[in-house]
Each structure stands twice: as structure tokens, then as C-alpha cells.
Amino acid sequence: MSIDIELAVNGVRQRVSVSDDDLLLEVLRRTGHTSVREGCGVGACTVLAEGRSVSSCLARAVRYDGVPLTTADGLADDDDDVVEQFVAAAAMQCGYCIPGFVLMGHELLAENPAPSRAEIAAHLEGNICRCGTYQEICAAIEATARRRQADQQRRSA
Ligand code: FES
Numbered sequence: 607m608s609i610d611i612e613l614a615v616n617g618v619r620q621r622v623s624v625s626d627d628d629l630l631l632e633v634l635r636r637t638g639h640t641s642v643r644e645g646c647g648v649g650a651c652t653v654l655a656e657g658r659s660v661s662s663c664l665a666r667a668v669r670y671d672g673v674p675l676t677t678a679d680g681l682a683d684d685d686d687d688v689v690e691q692f693v694a695a696a697a698m699q700c701g702y703c704i705p706g707f708v709l710m711g712h713e714l715l716a717e718n719p720a721p722s723r724a725e726i727a728a729h730l731e732g733n734i735c736r737c738g739t740y741q742e743i744c745a746a747i748e749a750t751a752r753r754r755q756a757d758q759q760r761r762s763a
Pocket of ligand 1: 697698699700701702703704734735736737738739
């Protein structure tokens, strides 16, 4: 049986027809949101639903009817501070896992603006980078936190 839902991705709403058991990952990819990637258990399918990370390969699309979703495509191309620090730290090799890690970084920094390295590692636990760039990924998130704190201090000075 097909059901119409409102898919709200990166500020754009569209009606889509889904089956009751369609996964959010499948629906996102077939509607062009290809930064969301399949890779069971590696976190590459991560999206943010109202700011909270969700494994879209485990979520049924019908549960996200009208829920604002963010994918890596929804981040500002040339003005996203987490992405900027990933680039500066060379926190990628093949890049397959990176959209999920960037979104997890945003989620963590929204909850905890000054996470320790251990807190970053704990938050990212379960996301797998097969290229092994964990140190660089953690360093990029740490650097984003430092940059945001410095910007805030500058603004309040
Ligand atoms: S950069 Fe290749 S899987 Fe993470």
C-alpha cells in the first residue's frame, strides 16, 4: 500500500508516495539526496531530524512525514564551519563516511559547544571510517569548537 508523505529536506518540502516499509534512506536517495549513503553500520546514512541524528537505513520513511530533515547537501557549500575544519584537518580519504561524520559533528556541537576529545570520540562511536581518519575527524570537530568559542569571545569583547 502506498502512502503520501511530506518529505521536508533541507528546507524544501515535497509530497512523495512511499510504501509503509520503505526506509528513509531509500526515499531520500530516490528523491535525489545522494549525499545520504548506504553502508550498514558505518554511519554514512546519517541525517539530522530536527537536529538529532538518525540512521536513515534503520528508519521507516512514514515516521518522518513533515519532520524537518538535514542532509550534508543542506549545509552551506562554502560557509559551513565544520566542513571547513574537516578540509583544514585533511579529515577524509575516500570521503564516503564524511557526510555522516560532519552531521554528527553539528549535532554534538549544538549539544556541547566545548566537547573533550573523549566526548567527541564517544559521540561518534558506531560511525566507522574504513580509511581510518578518526584522529583527523576528531581534530576537525575540536577545531570547530575552538573557532566558535574564539568568534564568540571576539563578538562579546
Ligand atoms: S574517509 Fe574513507 S571511509 Fe572515511
